Amino acid sequence: xxxxxxxxxxxxxxxxxxxxxxxxxxxxxxxxxxxxxxxxxxxxxxxxxxxxxxxxxxxxxxxxxxxxxxxxxxxxxxxxxxxxxxxxxxxxxxxxxxxxxxxxxxxxxxxxxxxxxxxxxxxxxxxxxxxxxxxxxxxx
Amino acid sequence: xxxxxxxxxxxxxxxxxxxxxxxxxxxxxxxxxxxxxxxxxxxxxxxxxxxxxxxxxxxxxxxxxxxxxxxxxxxxxxxxxxxxxxxxxxxxxxxxxxxxxxxxxxxxxxxxxxxxxxxxxxxxxxxxxxxxxxxxxxxx
Amino acid sequence: xxxxxxxxxxxxxxxxxxxxxxxxxxxxxxxxxxxxxxxxxxxxxxxxxxxxxxxxxxxxxxxxxxxxxxxxxxxxxxxxxxxxxxxxxxxxxxxxxxxxxxxxxxxxxxxxxxxxxxxxxxxxxxxxxxxxxxxxxxxx
Amino acid sequence: xxxxxxxxxxxxxxxxxxxxxxxxxxxxxxxxxxxxxxxxxxxxxxxxxxxxxxxxxxxxxxxxxxxxxxxxxxxxxxxxxxxxxxxxxxxxxxxxxxxxxxxxxxxxxxxxxxxxxxxxxxxxxxxxxxxxxxxxxxxx
Numbered sequence: 206x207x208x209x210x211x212x213x214x215x216x217x218x219x220x221x222x223x224x225x226x227x228x229x230x231x232x233x234x235x236x237x238x239x240x241x242x243x244x245x246x247x248x249x250x251x252x253x254x255x256x257x258x259x260x261x262x263x264x265x266x267x268x269x270x271x272x273x274x275x276x277x278x279x280x281x282x283x284x285x286x287x288x289x290x291x292x293x294x295x296x297x298x299x300x301x302x303x304x305x306x307x308x309x310x311x312x313x314x315x316x317x318x319x320x321x322x323x324x325x326x327x328x329x330x331x332x333x334x335x336x337x338x339x340x341x342x343x344x345x
Numbered sequence: 346x347x348x349x350x351x352x353x354x355x356x357x358x359x360x361x362x363x364x365x366x367x368x369x370x371x372x373x374x375x376x377x378x379x380x381x382x383x384x385x386x387x388x389x390x391x392x393x394x395x396x397x398x399x400x401x402x403x404x405x406x407x408x409x410x411x412x413x414x415x416x417x418x419x420x421x422x423x424x425x426x427x428x429x430x431x432x433x434x435x436x437x438x439x440x441x442x443x444x445x446x447x448x449x450x451x452x453x454x455x456x457x458x459x460x461x462x463x464x465x466x467x468x469x470x471x472x473x474x475x476x477x478x479x480x481x482x483x484x485x
Numbered sequence: 486x487x488x489x490x491x492x493x494x495x496x497x498x499x500x501x502x503x504x505x506x507x508x509x510x511x512x513x514x515x516x517x518x519x520x521x522x523x524x525x526x527x528x529x530x531x532x533x534x535x536x537x538x539x540x541x542x543x544x545x546x547x548x549x550x551x552x553x554x555x556x557x558x559x560x561x562x563x564x565x566x567x568x569x570x571x572x573x574x575x576x577x578x579x580x581x582x583x584x585x586x587x588x589x590x591x592x593x594x595x596x597x598x599x600x601x602x603x604x605x606x607x608x609x610x611x612x613x614x615x616x617x618x619x620x621x622x623x624x625x
Numbered sequence: 626x627x628x629x630x631x632x633x634x635x636x637x638x639x640x641x642x643x644x645x646x647x648x649x650x651x652x653x654x655x656x657x658x659x660x661x662x663x664x665x666x667x668x669x670x671x672x673x674x675x676x677x678x679x680x681x682x683x684x685x686x687x688x689x690x691x692x693x694x695x696x697x698x699x700x701x702x703x704x705x706x707x708x709x710x711x712x713x714x715x716x717x718x719x720x721x722x723x724x725x726x727x728x729x730x731x732x733x734x735x736x737x738x739x740x741x742x743x744x745x746x747x748x749x750x751x752x753x754x755x756x757x758x759x760x761x762x763x764x765x
Contacts, residue, residue: 217501217660217671218509218653222558223402224502225469229372233638236369240637250699251637262363269409275469278502279670329365329415357520357531357641358513358649362698364642373498380497390559391497418642419530503682503739505749509656512649542643549689555749609645609695 207288207342209242215280225275232268235300235312238286239263242298246288246341258338261329263316266295270312280304291342294318294331347428347482349382355420365415372408375440375452378426379403382438386428386481398478401469403456406435410452420444431482434458434471487568487622489522495560505555512548515580515592518566519543522578526568526621538618541609543596546575550592560584571622574598574611627708627762629662635700645695652688655720655732658706659683662718666708666761678758681749683736686715690732700724711762714738714751 213234221227240251243263247254255262276282282304290297300312318338322328334342353374361367380391383403387394395402416422422444430437440452458478462468474482493514501507520531523543527534535542556562562584570577580592598618602608614622633654641647660671663683667674675682696702702724710717720732738758742748754762 216657218507218656220502221497222500222502222504223404223469225404227373227376227498228405228408229369229376229498232369232372233367236367236638237636252697252699264363264365264415265368265412267409267411268368269407271407272405275404277467277672279672327417329363356517358516358647360642361637362640362642362644367638369638376498377496392557392559417532419532503684503749505684507653507656508685508688509649509652512652513647516647516649544643544645544695545648545692547689547691548648549687551687552685555684557747607697609643 207242207246209238209245209286211238211241211284211286213282213284215276215278215282217278220278225277228270228272231270231272231302231310231312234284234302235268235270235286235298235314236265238284238300239298239314239316242286242288247338258335259320260332261319261321263296264319264329265314265316268312268314270310272310274304274307274309276302276304276309282309288342291339293333293339296334296342347382347386349378349385349426351378351381351424351426353422353424355416355418355422357418360418365417368410368412371410371412371442371450371452374424374442375408375410375426375438375454376405378424378440379438379454379456382426382428387478398475399460400472401459401461403436404459404469405454405456407455408453410450412450414444414447414449416442416444416449422449428482431479433473433479436474436482487522487526489518489525489566491518491521491564491566493562493564495556495558495562497558500558505557508550508552511550511552511582511590511592514564514582515548515550515566515578515594516545518564518580519578519594519596522566522568527618538615539600540612541599541601543576544599544609545594545596548592548594550590552590554584554587554589556582556584556589562589568622571619573613573619576614576622627662627666629658629665629706631658631661631704631706633702633704635696635698635702637698640698645697648690648692651690651692651722651730651732654704654722655688655690655706655718655734656685658704658720659718659734659736662706662708667758678755679740680752681739681741683716684739684749685734685736687735688733690730692730694724694727694729696722696724696729702729708762711759713753713759716754716762 219230302310317331319329359370442450457471458474459469499510582590597611598614599609639650722730737751738754739749
């Protein structure tokens with residue numbers, strides 16, 4: 206399975222008046238981790254793979270997370286991201302954030318391969334992934 | 346059950362290069378909606394109720410969301426928030442975001458009533474809610 | 486001169502571990518205020534005026550701000566935005582944020598009317614504003 | 626003079642519907658760069674130096690920036706930060722962001738050494754920096 210680990214430092218700008226991370230920031234981190242995973246799988250930066258496969262992106266349609274212990278500014282954390290399931294037009298990822306080896310956050314997300322809707326430029330719709338992408342998502 | 350509706354406009358700064366909202370922004374909106382709900386229940390602003398009840402906040406320990414249709418800058422949405430369950434030291438909320446009457450996002454979250462840990466100022470721990478708070482959370 | 490006032494409440498998610506607003510949030514507020522001002526001047530939402538005039542946006546090329554007193558979560562502030570100068574392809578705005586009538590923040594920004602660069606889709610370049618836009622920016 | 630360089634990758638979450646960075650994100654980056662500079666000067670993480678010197682932080686009271694060329698998701702940039710001036714209770718920093726060696730952004734900021742106001746916990750006030758801090762800020 207495709208997997209990726211990023212080291213991130215929690216910064217002052219990520220934290221709220223309680224002095225701990227403001228939890229929506231974790232979803233920003235998950236999003237970047239997913240991008241990095243896909244970039245490695247496809248061998249291209251996101252700006253290039255969006256063009257190469259001519260699609261609108263891979264929006265999240267469902268997500269959940271458990272926050273087991275808070276993190277604070279200055280904390281160095283590791284985000285491990287794994288592509289855990291791959292369908293025809295959707296795929297699932299799991300994220301685990303650890304601090305000093307202890308699990309701090311677990312996240313899960315389902316994403317779709319999306320294209321602009323042919324009848325309405327304001328909408329997007331899921332579409333089967335190109336075979337090349339599927340092969341790369343499933344092989345590693 | 347306690348419930349609250351806020352009208353929010355999705356802004357340029359909430360959206361990503363796909364032109365749709367960047368989904369972590371929804372969790373920021375949920376967080377503000379929860380605050381507003383609690384402020385109304387307790388009859389005080391958050392800055393005041395944190396002091397009045399001398400606690401560290403009500404961090405989210407678990408959340409999930411389904412994104413049914415994207416929203417874009419300029420969209421006016423309604424966020425309806427309901428306190429759906431209330432335990433001794435934790436409570437659950439449901440959020441529904443609608444756009445022109447159609448459901449766009451569903452969110453759920455579990456929060457705890459947290460105080461600073463007596464043995465370690467870097468940690469927080471759940472604590473039973475004051476009876477006054479419990480009564481207000483359950484009565485309305 | 487075109488002018489606009491918005492009421493905004495500083496939220497928990499805008500504040501940092503010092504309990505005061507994290508100052509980059511003010512620039513997000515300024516950006517939304519500028520959008521609202523232009524929407525009113527052109528009589529269209531941003532999503533529509535970008536299409537109607539077929540341009541890439543009005544990015545800030547220079548900004549400055551003075552923070553005279555901090556704001557905190559729960560503070561209700563007023564943001565007054567004025568189009569103070571209008572050139573051929575650029576325009577300047579001033580923002581004043583007041584809290585309970587006292588000046589909290591002053592901001593200034595210069596923006597350009599930008600189109601995608603004909604030779605390089607990754608770049609943008611300034612372009613003279615349409616006469617219709619100029620007239621509306623100058624007349625009110 | 627104290628100086629520091631950080632490498633940062635512009636991410637999808639930093640960019641707006643025009644596909645370029647949303648400029649308030651630069652101020653978040655500047656803030657982190659300033660923190661890293663001070664951490665190195667004082668030999669402690671921010672969470673520790675706030676305690677060691679018992680102060681409320683070093684809020685920005687004035688800032689300005691020029692955006693010379695946009696950056697996009699996937700761009701690797703370097704942020705060079707220099708402490709350019711140091712008074713008794715305030716200090717000034719300059720930031721330069723370069724992309725592939727070319728200047729993209731210039732930022733300047735004035736910060737104060739702030740403590741909680743003795744008469745009003747909701748306010749902060751500038752205070753002369755400890756001699757130890759001054760010496761470190763000026764010596765390197």
